[in-house]
Amino acid sequence: MYDINVKRVAKVLKKCREYLYWVQNSVFEGEISEVNYKKLKKELDRIINTEEDSVIVYTFRSTRYSKRETMGIKKGGDDNMI
Amino acid sequence: MYDINVKRVAKVLKKCREYLYWVQNSVFEGEISEVNYKKLKKELDRIINTEEDSVIVYTFRSTRYSKRETMGIKKGGDDNMI
Numbered sequence: 424m425y426d427i428n429v430k431r432v433a434k435v436l437k438k439c440r441e442y443l444y445w446v447q448n449s450v451f452e453g454e455i456s457e458v459n460y461k462k463l464k465k466e467l468d469r470i471i472n473t474e475e476d477s478v479i480v481y482t483f484r485s486t487r488y489s490k491r492e493t494m495g496i497k498k499g500g501d502d503n504m505i
Numbered sequence: 506m507y508d509i510n511v512k513r514v515a516k517v518l519k520k521c522r523e524y525l526y527w528v529q530n531s532v533f534e535g536e537i538s539e540v541n542y543k544k545l546k547k548e549l550d551r552i553i554n555t556e557e558d559s560v561i562v563y564t565f566r567s568t569r570y571s572k573r574e575t576m577g578i579k580k581g582g583d584d585n586m587i
Contacts, residue, residue: 424506426530426580447559448508448531464576471577477529478576481563488570494546494560495553498508 424450425478434470445499506532507560527581
């Protein structure tokens, strides 16, 4: 998920969509290989301004020890990963 | 994390702050007991409009199988939980 200056957010959204599913305002999910994950981080690093923007990535090696719950409507996401 | 209509977002922000740490735009983190977690969900349920708003909760029973990485600036969070 990210908190990006409006000048750059469309680029970040577009880039994340290449690898993951959009699930909610500034939140993406999905399974991603180590190689693609490194690629995505490198590409995001070129887009964001590290003095202004913030990206947080939670990676789960296994979904057995975590749970995902939603309240309200389901906004996006082709198939939620947990 | 949440994606809430602007009419209700301040109330949701205030409610989440009672239990968790704000870390980024519409994202909270923290350790929470089962009892408090149920309380928070009940209170959020009274605030949000389930036809318009969306809340996603990821719970980790153990942080051993997950990782948290940040890019760019660290926005909030007293002490990140992972």
